[in-house]
Amino acid sequence: MTGESISSIARALIVGGGIGGMASAISLAERGVEVDLIDLDPHWRVYGAGITITGPTLRAYKHLGLLEEIKQQGAITSKTRLFRYDGTHILDLDEPVIEEGLPATGGIMRPILHHIMQKRVRELEIPVRLGLTVTALENRADGVDVRFSDETSGRYDLVVGADSVYSTVRDIAFPHMRPAVPTGQGCWRISIAKPPGLEMGEFFLGHANPCGITACGPDSVYMWMLTPHVERDTHMSEDELFDTLKALLADFGGNAGWIRDTMTRDDWINYRPLAAVLQPGPWYNGRIVLLGDAVHATTPHLASGAGMAVESGIVLAEELARADSVEQGLQAYQARRFDRCRDVIETSVAVGKLQLAHGDPHVHAEMLEGALSRLNKPF
Numbered sequence: 001m002t003g004e005s006i007s008s009i010a011r012a013l014i015v016g017g018g019i020g021g022m023a024s025a026i027s028l029a030e031r032g033v034e035v036d037l038i039d040l041d042p043h044w045r046v047y048g049a050g051i052t053i054t055g056p057t058l059r060a061y062k063h064l065g066l067l068e069e070i071k072q073q074g075a076i077t078s079k080t081r082l083f084r085y086d087g088t089h090i091l092d093l094d095e096p097v098i099e100e101g102l103p104a105t106g107g108i109m110r111p112i113l114h115h116i117m118q119k120r121v122r123e124l125e126i127p128v129r130l131g132l133t134v135t136a137l138e139n140r141a142d143g144v145d146v147r148f149s150d151e152t153s154g155r156y157d158l159v160v161g162a163d164s165v166y167s168t169v170r171d172i173a174f175p176h177m178r179p180a181v182p183t184g185q186g187c188w189r190i191s192i193a194k195p196p197g198l199e200m201g202e203f204f205l206g207h208a209n210p211c212g213i214t215a216c217g218p219d220s221v222y223m224w225m226l227t228p229h230v231e232r233d234t235h236m237s238e239d240e241l242f243d244t245l246k247a248l249l250a251d252f253g254g255n256a257g258w259i260r261d262t263m264t265r266d267d268w269i270n271y272r273p274l275a276a277v278l279q280p281g282p283w284y285n286g287r288i289v290l291l292g293d294a295v296h297a298t299t300p301h302l303a304s305g306a307g308m309a310v311e312s313g314i315v316l317a318e319e320l321a322r323a324d325s326v327e328q329g330l331q332a333y334q335a336r337r338f339d340r341c342r343d344v345i346e347t348s349v350a351v352g353k354l355q356l357a358h359g360d361p362h363v364h365a366e367m368l369e370g371a372l373s374r375l376n377k378p379f
Contacts (some may be wrong), residue, residue, distance in 0.1 A: 020292025
């Protein structure tokens with residue numbers, strides 16, 4: 001969504017071509033900034049299953065003008081149903097529509113979402129260089145001197161580090177920050193055909209290993225499961241991933257049980273340990289600034305990691321457009337984002353601790369509803 005132009009910067013470098021990086025690239029380009037985007041992956045791919053898109057995340061994508069494509073290529077639902085792990089219905093989660101014409105919630109396959117955003121990047125004629133990162137950054141009074149991993153260099157008015165939880169930009173320019181902190185949980189994901197009769201998102205609670213199902217299209221879903229994480233020296237093979245997830249679902253009924261009984265070794269299965277951190281301020285150093293997982297990495301408990309990254313990209317452009325100087329704009333960006341991101345991260349980690357302690361499903365539901373209600377407020 002085009003807004004007031006940015007006068008304090010003419011040229012920006014976005015490091016990281018994921019959701020946050022593309023959101024910031026689109027938002028800055030639409031306000032008249034000449035943007036370069038780089039990504040370490042030479043093929044600009046995305047791995048993963050589906051992604052749950054809450055109302056606040058859909059609102060952020062509406063700001064980018066991408067809501068209709070997400071609705072067409074994903075799955076939109078009106079609510080999320082909560083069950084005990086055995087399939088007994090507990091309640092329907094209150095997820096009110098926060099804007100007229102804006103769906104309450106939904107899901108989409110992550111590669112499709114990235115394709116939608118990549119298409120918009122190309123429409124804006126933003127140059128994209130792949131297989132590339134930065135190796136040195138040096139602040140000057142009026143810009144940043146950048147050295148790239150291919151030994152080329154450049155000068156930019158602003159450098160945005162949106163290069164994941166393992167951010168190279170953060171490592172170079174923000175020595176006061178620390179790596180994300182493991183939460184003690186790991187997340188399983190499987191992409192599979194849609195169970196018959198599934199009409200909305202579902203959570204299965206009250207078990208040591210809670211799980212949920214998100215519709216991502218007319219015939220596809222992904223299921224996640226959270227388990228205590230156990231460190232090991234090697235990655236699990238595909239056969240071990242399949243056998244372990246099937247065993248973890250042994251106690252489950254409803255559509256989670258259907259997935260257990262229907263899953264095959266051809267279905268995509270992934271496991272990764274969870275970590276989170278809200279980095280201390282400042283989030284900017286001269287004309288270098290961080291957003292997304294590089295500075296506010298969260299866990300999937302509120303399905304808000306992508307939403308927070310998109311919001312941050314939008315807010316960064318908005319505040320730079322309003323401010324008289326780059327420093328004022330970056331200060332305002334951090335001020336708008338810090339407490340909102342902290343709420344998401346602290347609540348997500350707290351829900352994870354409740355799950356590890358086998359807490360009451362009703363308390364779980366109350367925490368989710370409270371957090372989603374707060375997220376519905378304007379960003």
